[in-house]
Amino acid sequence: MGDPFGIIGVIGVAAQVIQMTVQVGLDWKDAPSDARAFLLELRTLQTVLQETNKNITQNPDFVKAFEDRHSTILSQLGDPSKETAARSLLSAAEVELKNRVKDLTKRSQSGRVSWETLKGAFTAKKTRDAVENLNRQCQALNSMAAIDAIALGASTHSKVLETQKAVEEVQQHQLNQVKNTEEKLILEWLTPIDYAPQQVDFIKRRQSGTGQWLLDHPDFRDWLQGDKGTLFCPGIPGAGKTILTAVVVEHLTNQFHNDSNVGIAYIYCNFRRTDEQKLEDLLASLLRQLTESQISLPRPVTELHERHKKKRTRPSADELSKALQETCASFSRSFIIVDALDECQAAQRSSLVKEAINLGARRGVNLFMTSRLIPEITDKLDRSCWLEIRASKEDVERYLEDHIQQSSSAIQKMQGEIKTAISDAVDGMFLLAQIYFDSLKSETRPKKIRAILKGLGTQIADSGEKQRLELLIKAYDDAMQRITEEPRSRDLGIQVLSWITCAKRPLTTTELQYALTVEPGDLELNEEDLLEVNDMVAVCAGLVTVDEEGDIIRLVHYTTQEYLQRTQGKWFPNAEKDISTICVTYLSFSQFETGACATNDEFEERLQNNPLYDYAARNWGHHARQASISSKDAICLLQTPSLREASSQALLIAKRSWHWAYSQQFPRYRTSLHVVAYFGMVAAVAELIAAGAIVNAKDGDDSTPLHLASWNGHATVVQLLIEAAAMVNAWNKDEKTPLHLASSSGYYTVAQLLLKGGAKVNSFGDYNRRPLHHASRNGHDAIVQLLIEAGADINAEDRAERTPLHLASWNGHATVVQLLIVAGATSVGCEDKRGITPLHYASQKGHNAVVQLLIAAGANVNDKDHDDSTPLHDAAASGYCTIVQKLIATGATVDASDIFKWTSLHFASRNGHDAIVQLLIKAGATVDAKNKDEKTPLYYASLKGHDTIVQKLIEAGATVDTKDKYESKP
Structure with a gap:
């Protein structure tokens, strides 16, 4: 690098001056004091200039550091072409020092050299002035460097702060990501069930303007503007209740999408989704939806998760209900929408209605419900909050207009006739309009179209539900007749309908594609033969539709399902056997011969690559049982251990497990007899027993075939096994006998058979619980009575010193409580390990009828537990x-x-x-x-x-x- 700053020249000249004394052989110690002071000062200034040169002139980082900011030193010395005060002083000092070098050289050449000879060169006024100026310049340079250092330090500090802020933002972002991940896991733990895809599908089917009459109705507006209350919207089957529910959900979502103080949650009950619509599932879904709309997880949800995650247990309906109520209270307003209450399982329906009514009674909670007119539901609701749903003539015509535009030109030309005929015929029954239009949409001849319109059933205005259903049944008959009259597509249409009707759960489009491609005897599947989804729908005369968001292929209405189930013997009598055969064929493919997967990743890959695997493994035996299939029809699957293991893995692992090795959490070593006993396949069980199967064989959980048959309520199989000398008092790894399992699951006939077969009524099981504990906890009153009559100890205590009365009271089973009291239970005031009485439990959980029974039986309302809490404390804290x-x-x-x-x-x-x-x-x-x-x-x-x-x-x-x-x- 050159000398842009003018420093190097000065340093060099100063060095020459100092070196001259050495070159002439003078000793530094002999120098006069003034000469010595001069040279010492000059040496110090040289050092200062050298350091300045090293740290500035030769340091590119310094220049770079000030590329985007002002530098005092660079402003004085940076530009060589620019004359500055600092550069002038350095130049003057350099000139004078050069003169001293010349003078010293001249003096050193004049005879004998001594300090006295050279002294004049050091003490000359110009020399002193030059050194003093150089000294001042060094001081100035130091000051400039200090100023630059301060400026650079301040800038660096600012950058450090910026960097620190950026780091903190990154850390916060990472923490937020971790938090979000944790919250997502908690929400998934709460329930993976999502009704949003159904909402999207329903809205897609809606014609613009449909349901506006409902949104404009004064009763709906009053409900929307009030801060609490219930609006119940009953309607006949096929009136369009579900679509209108979706319209309400969309309306609420649009109106309040920017208001974080308003919570909205909805569920669509569906009779085909019984496995995911138990009361706990429905409450958990409502809770999750309300939780997702908040910035962070509400306390009731986190507490619920903390309480259960370590034990890997699930929250009860009571716990979910309480958390739901508390979460609703955290919003200024909450809207709860429940569609198709009538499609909820009968065993769950009453409890769901009760929970819904309790929510609707709370300030700030608005409840919207739809259903058919079923006394079990309507008797519990105030008629003043009813608004009947009917498909308005305008809505029906909108639907017809939209679909007519997509039909043949003949249909379009007759638009007016078609709209009038169909809308008059259906009288508020939207589903009927869909089926009627489907019956003529492919016609191209006006004469044929008019004949179909003339043959439509005509409803009498305000006719009852029975008359309307009769017309619907006739429409279904006509649709099935059309399917069977199409020789080229008849078989496929019947196959599609039989699978959808008889499947144990809703099928995805991919599952059905694979199911329809497999043929009995196949050794592998050819994916080139997979059918198009549109082709599967097209051959079913409008009775099948696809939920695109959820990828579910289904019947258009639950009445369609009821009709096809009732007429199954006519249209597809061998469906159960055919489906079972396809499932067994699929599970016998070579890709399953390696047996169970060893890791979660392998198992999930198998599920992904084999779309029918999950359904076939979980349900082949149920179809086989209903078809009375023998073991010979599933011989390959049953007698090949690796195939049996592969199907058992998909059958038995929990779908909602967060265990790090969840895919391995299933019992191994199940025999063929275990498998058919589990599914209740009577003929197959009898054949295997006759062939010498080991009746008391134990699987990896120490369960025998009798355990599995008892757990699943297969009475005939239980009888066969007992007659074959099965051990009725055998324990599995959970320390349960078959009687424990039957009592817990509520299978009366099985419990009866086991008792007759020698089962011990007071056998100790897990947690020291006896069969009566299990039956009482789960509310199986008939089994409770059976066990009492068989000599069950009604006051027996489990490991926590809880009696059957404690468990029945805790879970609100009033009939069981009454049975136990009448039978002489002395534990009305009995305390468990924590001093809690049955009255405490009933009060804490809000079971009014149980509280009354216990008080009438002599329970002390002022009993205290080990924390000195009374039943009043519990009821007051819980809000009952x-x-x-x-x-x-x-x-x-x-x-x-x-x-x-x-x-x-x-x-x-x-x-x-x-x-x-x-x-x-x-x-x-x-x-x-x-x-x-x-x-x-x-x-x-x-x-x-x-x-x-x-x-x-x-x-x-x-x-x-x-x-x-x-x-x-x-």
Whole structure:
């Protein structure tokens, strides 16, 4: 690098001056003091200039550091073509020092050289001036460097702060990602069931403007504008209730999409989805949807997850219900939409209606429900909140207009006739309009079209549901007749309908494609033969549709399913056998000969690559049982251990497992007899027993075939196994006998057979529970009675010292509680290990009928558990107003306190239960009661923002400025 700064020249000249004294042989120690001072100063200045040169002139990083900012040094010395004060001083010093070199050279050549000879060169005024100027310049350079350092430091600090901020943002982003991942896992744990794809599909089917009459109806507007209440919309089958429900969901979503204080959740009940629409599933789905709309997971959900994740258990319906209510309370408004209550399983329907009504009664919660007119549902609902759903003539005509435009020119020319004829014939039954139009849409001759229109069934206005269903059945008959009259597509149409009708769960389009491609005896599948989805739909005369978002192929309506199930013997009598044969053929393909997969990844890859694998493995035996198939029809699958193991893996692993090796969590070593006993295949069981199968063989869980048959309720198989000397009291790894399993699952006939076969009624099982514990916990009253009559110990205690009465009370099984009390249960006031009585459990869970039964049987309403909590504490904390009333009326001590000095009023105030606070105040509760922290109910009500309760407490005389032990006030 050159000398852009003018420093190198000065350094060189200064070095020459200093070296001259050495070259002439003078000793530094002999130098006069003034000469020595001069040279020392010059040497110091040289060092300063050298360091400046090294750290600036020869340091490209310095120049680069100031590329985008001002530098004091660079402004003075940076540009060689620019004359500055600093450069002038350096130049002057260099010139004068050069003169001193000349002078020293001249003096050193004049005879004998001494310090005295050279002294004049060092003390000359110009020399002194030059060195002083050089000194000042070095000081100036130091000052400039200091200024630059400060500026650079400040800039660096700014950049450090920026970098630190960026790092913090990255860290926060990473933390948010981790949090989001954790929250997603929790939501998936809660339930993987998603109704959004169905919502999208339903809205896609809606013609523009459909359902506007409902949104404009005064009853709907009143419901929408109110802050609580229920709107029940009954309708005949096929009236279009589901589409209108989707319209309501879309309307609410659009109206409140920017309002985070409004929660919206919806479920579409479907009679084909029984495996994922138990009460717990439905409540979990509502809870998940409300949770997803919040910035972070609400406390009730995280607490629920924490409570169950370590034990790998699932939350109960009561826990989910409570969490759902608390989550609803966190919104200013919540809309809960439930479609097709009538399609919910009969065993779950009553509980779902109860839960829905309880939600709809809460302030800030609006409930919208649809259903057929079923007394089990309608008897529980106030008629003042009803709004009947019918397909309006305008909606039917919109549908017809849209589909006519996609049809033949003959259909389009007759648009007016078709619209009038069909809309008059259906009278509010949308489904019928779809089927009627499908019957003529492919016709091209006006004469034929008019003949079809003339033959349509005509409804009488306001006719009853029975008459409407008769017309629907006739329409289905006509559709099936059209299918069977098409020789080229008849077989495929029947196959499609038989699979969809008889499948044990809804099928994806891919599953059905593969199912229809497999033929009996195939050794592998040729994917070139896979049918197009449109072809499968086209041959079914409008009875089949595809939910594109969910990729589900299904019948157009549940009445279609009911019709085909009822007429199965006419249209496809061998469907169960045919489906079973296809499933067995598929499971016998060579790709499954390697047996069970060793890892999760391998298993998931197998599922991905073999679309029919999951369905076939889980359901082939159910179809075989219904078709009374013998073991010979599944001989390859049953007698090949690797194939048996591969199918068992898909059959038995839990679909909702978060275990790191979930694919290995299934029992190995199941024999052929285990398999057919599990599915209840009577003929196959008899054949294998006759052929010498080991009746008491144990699988990897120590379960025998009798365990599996008892667990699944296959009474005839149980009888066959008992007659073949099966051990009725054998324990599996969970320490359960077959009687434990039958009692827990509710299979009365099986339990009866086992008892007759010698099963011990008081056999200890897991957790020291006996069969009566299991039957009582799950509410199987008939089995409870059977076990009592067989000599069951009604007061037996499990490991937690809970009796059957404890478990029945906890789960709200009033009939079982009554049976146990009548049978002489002495445990009405019995305490478990934590001092909790049956009345505590019933009060905590909100089971009114059980509470009344226990009190009538002599339960003490003031019993305390080991935390000194009473049933009143539990009911008040959980928000069960009717139970609080009952307990107070029976003599419960209103001001009873637990070990932390909490009263019932503390709990009710903290948890926001307005009505209970009012009840407790009216009953004489002390409004200024203090707990161990000296906090009052008013403190907790204020802390939680329950303004109404705060007002009630103050009106009742609560002290506003009272302090707790930490000097905090409400």
